[in-house]
Amino acid sequence: SQQGEEDPQALSIQEGENATMNCSYKTSINNLQWYRQNSGRGLVHLILIRSNEREKHSGRLRVTLDTSKKSSSLLITASRAADTASYFCATDANTGNQFYFGTGTSLTVIP
C-alpha cells in the first residue's frame, strides 16, 4: 500500500498547548498535504508542502518535510477546543495524480 501512517493515532492535550503529529510515507512524492476532518464531515485542506520545500507556515500551523526520511510533521500552536478533529497527511504518486491518505491522528483539545 502507498498509504502513509500518522503518529500518534490519538493525542489529547489541554487548550493552549502545542500539538505535533507526524506522517511517514513510502514512495517518492511531488508534494505532501495535510487535511482536517471534523466528526461526520468531509476533509478540509490545511496546507500543501512541495518536495523541494522543507518548512511551511500557515497561521498557527507549521509543517516540515524531510524527504530523506520520508516523513513530515504538523505542528499546531496554541491549540483551541475547535482544533479537535482528525488530521490526515496525503501524498501524491510520483506519476499520475493519485492522492493517498494516511491513517490519521485523532486530536482532542480539552478546554
Add this chain to the structure above:
Amino acid sequence: DAGVIQSPRHEVTEMGQEVTLRCKPISGHDYLFWYRQTMMRGLELLIYFNNNVPIDDSGMPEDRFSAKMPNASFSTLKIQPSEPRDSAVYFCATGFLREKLFFGSGTQLSVL
C-alpha cells in the same frame, strides 16, 4: 460556488440492492476522485477521472463497483449488488493536477 455536492447524504439499503451515489464537482476542476472511508481501512482511493476520463480504477474493490463521469458536472459510483461489507462513508473530491482537493460531505452507506 457551493463546493462539491454529494447525494444522498445517507443511504440505507438491503443486501443485493443496487446503490447509486452521486457527485457534482466544483465547476472548472478537471480531476475527480472517489474515496471510501472505514475505520478498518481508513481512506481508500477507489478511482479518479481527468477531464471525465477514468485514469486509474485499480482501487475499485470488485466488479460490483463501477463509476462514470458522463460530463464535467456529474459523476456516479454504483454498487450492484451491494453487500454488508460495502458499508462505509463514500467521498467525492475534486481539484487540479497535484493541488489541494475539495471534498464533499460524503454519503454514509449502510447495507443491511
